[in-house]
Amino acid sequence: MEFDLIGRIRTRCAAHRADVRLGIGDDAALLAPPDGLQIAACADTLVAGVHFPPGTHAADLGWKSLAVNLSDLAAMGATPAWALLALTLPDAQPAFVDAFADGFADLAARHGVALVGGDTTRGPLAVTVTALGFVAPGQALARGGARPGDLVYVTGTLGDAAGGLRCLDRGDAKADMLFQAPGDTRERLLARLNRPEPRIAVGALLRGVASAAIDVSDGLVADLAHVAAASGVGIEIEAGRLPASPALLSLFDADERIALQAAGGDDYELAFTVPPTREAAMLRDLARAGCGATRIGRVTDGTGVRLLDAGGDEMRLARGGWEHFA
């Protein structure tokens, strides 16, 4: 039965890369890395009820399980190449597997990623994807390179996915209001939750430009805290500068919106630091590529991340971001 499922996945995720010398179906895949490049490797797990609501559509889960990993590669400035998929299912439902594989394949095709192996097992619904990509030596965007005086940027908009998750709640007046939101505002937020877009193109443009980068997965403040710690610096963020989508602005008041933007998880935007001398060129390159980024703060001496209100006073969040085992 396992082999049936693997066959279904393989049929749907067929991607042809000349550097895949042996793909799904043997004890291991055989891959030919390009000479002179480094391999960037990461693995992330999504567990039902922890990282996604139990009712999540299988195709969205397939997309997202790859997206969160490609986002990690983007945050390193790496070009994605190969993925391995470990899918654990309570029972063998071909329709679920087909939809999952279609969602996975949809995103994989957009970034030229070949699914080369993995495992299907019986158990509580969970997915672990391992993603492998390439980056030239010395070009990767690590977390430890931020220096006082650098500017802090973030791509796209923040808080949409967390706002979308809020739209799935039930049973209070706010939830009812969100459920009946006008137009497609609710759908726009849910799309950000279910189909995050890894910022591969931006990551590539930031190679040799950004001094540090991270993808926003656990929440902006929590993720920038890793940059601050790895770099031995402090970071100041101006709450008023955090980019918000029209959908988020229309559905949440300022306080709730800022909490979603600063501490909501699942954004999968890139937060990065750049020396002021490189700012103009960076903005020009990103604009040419049709990618947006917003300056949200600066790197300082000291430690930790401070979120400042319009008066320059530090704000405190009820929670510093979604943490595993919180």
Added chain:
Amino acid sequence: MEFDLIGRIRTRCAAHRADVRLGIGDDAALLAPPDGLQIAACADTLVAGVHFPPGTHAADLGWKSLAVNLSDLAAMGATPAWALLALTLPDAQPAFVDAFADGFADLAARHGVALVGGDTTRGPLAVTVTALGFVAPGQALARGGARPGDLVYVTGTLGDAAGGLRCLDRGDAKADMLFQAPGDTRERLLARLNRPEPRIAVGALLRGVASAAIDVSDGLVADLAHVAAASGVGIEIEAGRLPASPALLSLFDADERIALQAAGGDDYELAFTVPPTREAAMLRDLARAGCGATRIGRVTDGTGVRLLDAGGDEMRLARGGWEHFA
């Protein structure tokens, strides 16, 4: 909290390889593969209650989660190098994580494997490990190269792990007898279940020698069926030739023993095919390296795997091996 756990794992699994340019702690690891070699990549998941009994010791689980993946690399003739670990736990128990990491690190150190990244998440207990290794182009041991006339070999002994699992059953007379088995026979079988030894050295010696190879994870007959299918051949196995340990011989009668050997899972021995012209050299090389292998059958025309009794008649097993979603 996640970072505490990652720190604990990192401390215990510190392994120094010059080709790990950036290890645990950033968005992705950065690895420098050797020029001219292929990367062998595989990922296997172990789920509590499915792939291991819920009471399995954390250190054994750490060892085994890496071992089953190194076994896949061994079956390709690859030399292991790097691993990523995705560990899902119901709650953050530092003692469990420490013991798990110690078991993982114990095996990793024996094979020079560096843990370079992964994820820790909250959820039902499960582990997915991705293992990466190297093999020269054209040297990997695939499943599809067996030809009629080739001889079928297997390393070590078969059925011990399945016998050990049987020793964990409770509630019938046979189980009580096994539980009270004399000497350390029961412990020897349980060691095979909990601490399988991936046959890396044998896999390396078989490069350019074996025509096909697979590791015995789901059961000998089921696994050889994959070789038969991939190679477009049939395989005949003589039940009387299947290698058995003294512990297995002392605790099970012939019928039960053959079922454990032919269909029990979790052996992690290598089953391989070799042309008769290379048999003598293969045996000499393995003997020099202190590795044992037993001839158990031959490759034929036709399809599928046939298990033959002493009279040459085909035997039927109650089950063809442990299959996922069976």
